[in-house]
Amino acid sequence: MAARSDLIDQVSARLTGFVERMRAETEAYGPDAATLVSAAESALHGGKRLRARFCHAGWAAVAGLRGNAGEPMGLWDACAALEVFQSAALVHDDLIDNSDTRRGRPAAHRALESGHLDRGWSGNPAEFGRASAVLLGDLLVAWSDDLLESGIAGDPHAGAVRAEYARMRRDVTIGQFLDIAEESAWSVNDDAEHAERALRVVSLKSARYSVEQPLLIGAALAGADQTQRTALRAFGHPLGMAFQLRDDVLGVFGDERVTGKPAGDDLREGKRTLLIAWTREALAAPGRRLVDELLGDPQLTPDQIASLQATIAESGALGRVERLIADYAADGEAALSGAPLDAGALELLSGLARDATQRTA
Secondary structure (H helix, E strand, C coil): CCCHHHHHHHHHHHHHHHHHHHHHHHHHHCHHHHHHHHHHHHHCCCCCCHHHHHHHHHHHHHHHHHCCCCCCHHHHHHHHHHHHHHHHHHHHHHHHHCCCEECCEECHHHHHHHHHHHCCCCCCHHHHHHHHHHHHHHHHHHHHHHHHHHHHCCCCCHHHHHHHHHHHHHHHHHHHHHHHHHHHHHHHCCHHHHHHHHHHHHHHHHHHHHHHHHHHHHHHHCCCCHHHHHHHHHHHHHHHHHHHHHHHHHHHHCCHHHHCCCCCHHHHHCCCCHHHHHHHHHCCHHHHHHHHHHCCCCCCCHHHHHHHHHHHHHCCHHHHHHHHHHHHHHHHHHHHCCCCCCHHHHHHHHHHHHHHHCCCC
């Protein structure tokens, strides 16, 4: 079973080789096309490779019981494909959220905007950057499919892998829409529904896509049966919920030096997360109105960010979310008890659960 560093090296090698092949195939398209390929390559740098690690763990959890000898190359392609799809989602996410940075570097649309300026091209650099980022995200989605298909071609479990991958793509796209819709729809919905609606976004946009589906894609490659799939789903979904709730906490309270994004970015973007829903539940009408007036203002000052952070903490919402994260993580751990999965992989899954829920970035 690959160690974490070996896994990351394997995935990085697959990504490097794939990008080199894509660069060679598009060389005849000219230097402007090479700009987009280079932007795609840049988008693939960095990150924790969590989705690849969950995919590999899903495979190991089943393969260990079946006596599969060595990790097949198709597994590494599937792991790499998930990371390419993640990069596509981040490019589009930063564009939707008007985020200027990602992993401590300029977001893709900002980097493309800068490239327009550096070349002295005519037209509006910001509009070029945004339009190019839409196409960059689309290109990365296509690359993700290409990489997956090249890896599973001829595999006896290819149909099951495709089905899980397709569901992941559909769910995260709908979840992303629900996320942006909630930034507008909250005002016409009953306050009592906000928490439920926020949790639906968490499930579709992140829980299934970040943890559950990568686990099941890896397990499908190993020939998982229904009982094994059920156990991994029962582990993966609550853990994915905890993963995204941790992300929501970091989006409000995270340290910019660690997260690579400005502190309180989710507040400037107007994210209607569970933290906000529970904060509003605890406040009287004047307090709710103040939160609603500040949330989503891209010009929030550091003092206003600090005030909102204090309000969220003092309302009890932060504590409630932390307890829910712990509960979800415990539910995931409990789902592994007695599951028909490889014992060594169970230890790996427990370690991934800690990494996903106790992180600072």
